[in-house]
Amino acid sequence: xxxxxxxxxxxxxxxxxxxxxxxxxxxxxxxxxxxxxxxxxxxxxxxxxxxxxxxxxxxxxxxxxxxxxxxxxxxxxxxxxxxxxxxxxxxxxxxxxxxxxxxxxxxxxxxxxxxxxxxxxxxxxxxxxxxxxxxxxxxxxxxxxxxxxxxxxxxxxxxxxxxxxxxxxxxxxxxxxxxxxxxxxxxxxxxxxxxxxxxxxxxxxxxxxxxxxxxxxxxxxxxxxxxxxxxxxxxxxxxxxxxxxxxxxxxxxxxxxxxxxxxxxxxxxxxxxxxxxxxxxxxxxxxxxxxxxx
Ligand code: MF3
Ligand code: CO
Numbered sequence: 167x168x169x170x171x172x173x174x175x176x177x178x179x180x181x182x183x184x185x186x187x188x189x190x191x192x193x194x195x196x197x198x199x200x201x202x203x204x205x206x207x208x209x210x211x212x213x214x215x216x217x218x219x220x221x222x223x224x225x226x227x228x229x230x231x232x233x234x235x236x237x238x239x240x241x242x243x244x245x246x247x248x249x250x251x252x253x254x255x256x257x258x259x260x261x262x263x264x265x266x267x268x269x270x271x272x273x274x275x276x277x278x279x280x281x282x283x284x285x286x287x288x289x290x291x292x293x294x295x296x297x298x299x300x301x302x303x304x305x306x307x308x309x310x311x312x313x314x315x316x317x318x319x320x321x322x323x324x325x326x327x328x329x330x331x332x333x334x335x336x337x338x339x340x341x342x343x344x345x346x347x348x349x350x351x352x353x354x355x356x357x358x359x360x361x362x363x364x365x366x367x368x369x370x371x372x373x374x375x376x377x378x379x380x381x382x383x384x385x386x387x388x389x390x391x392x393x394x395x396x397x398x399x400x401x402x403x404x405x406x407x408x409x410x411x412x413x414x415x416x417x418x419x420x421x422x423x424x425x426x427x428x429x430x431x432x433x434x435x436x437x438x439x440x441x442x443x444x445x446x447x448x449x450x451x452x453x454x455x456x457x458x459x460x
Contacts, residue, residue: 167196168203169211183217199405208402210390215407216383220314221449221458224383224409227264227311228318228447228459234258234278234307235320242297242305244325248280249293255307267308267315267386274431279306279319286374286415286423286433286441299325302335304443308386315382317411318459319445330418331440334371338416338442341365341373345412349404349448349455355390356400362414363394372421374441377433379411382447404450409458413445 167173173196174181180191199209216224234255241254256277259266266277274290281289281304282297289304297303306319321335345362363373379392390402394414402408419439427434435441447459 168200168209169213171212181212182215183219195405199403202403208390210402210405210408214381214388215405216409216449217407220383221409221456223312223314224316224447224449224458227309227314228316230259230262230264230311231307231309231316231318231459233262234309235305235318238305238307239320239322242303242322242324244297244299246297246324247293248282248289248291248295248297248303251280251305252276252278252291255305259309262311264309264311267310267317268306271386280304281306281433281441281443283440284435284438286417286435287377287443288431288433290429290431297324300327300331302327302331302440302442306443306445310386313384315384315386316459317382317386317445317447319413319443321442321444333369334416334418334440334442337366337369337371338414339444341414341416342412342444342446345414346446346448346455346457349412349450351404351406351450351452351454353404354399355392355402355404355410356396357398357404358392358412359394359396359401360398362412366394366414366416372417372419374415374417374421374423376423377413377415379413379445381408381410383409406450406452408450409447411445411447413443415441415443417441 176189301324308317345358348357373394375395381388422436
């Protein structure tokens, strides 16, 4: 079939684990995906599609992830160090029997990414980095609970920030919401990317092309790549059970990034302009979508 696996017989149990016969369950779904694949469209393999039990597991993971971000929100302010944020997230997460997904991920040394002002993403928390009145910071939290991954990030404005920074943070949130509005079965990943990008560009900003959202659930980074450089109608077809993140990185200046930091992680805007990001995790459902983590 479309994912290279054998098709079950009509009276076999369905592959989704529902306990129903294949013909009463995913047969017509598979025929629809096969027809799309035959047209040359990119369709998800069945291994990417989450069962109802998977979604419940992801939600339990997300409850910890969201709780950790709420914990940060209650405490962050002028004079907080990003090293303290790392300890808050680490301790909050492990106290609930979960694992901070960034810790040791491909050698990442901390439990959360903290990206301040012109840092686009993957900022490494440090006790030497003190947040000051007027800073904007992205706190990107990812959690593993019972093997299920959740991932979301928020912007925090430290004390009073100037109107331009506030606008960047707000527009970036609206960009995510515009992407979310495109998530429905039989749409395309590119519909999400274009809608999110247009909100940013209409406000005079640009979106980073090298990074984007990603499938997630049973692993940290799964297919599809959710590009914000993509156009409507492009990329993977959205089908019920697909779970991915929407996480545009919006630059106040040019889209280009600088990845030359010797720590191998910290990504900055090439022109030194400010940048912002929000991230949510969403599931495609039978009739639309469900936000799992925000
Ligand atoms: N939430 C980020 C992502 O979507 C987390 C990166 S973790 C790091 O990929 F360890 F790679 F920094
Ligand atoms: Co992510």
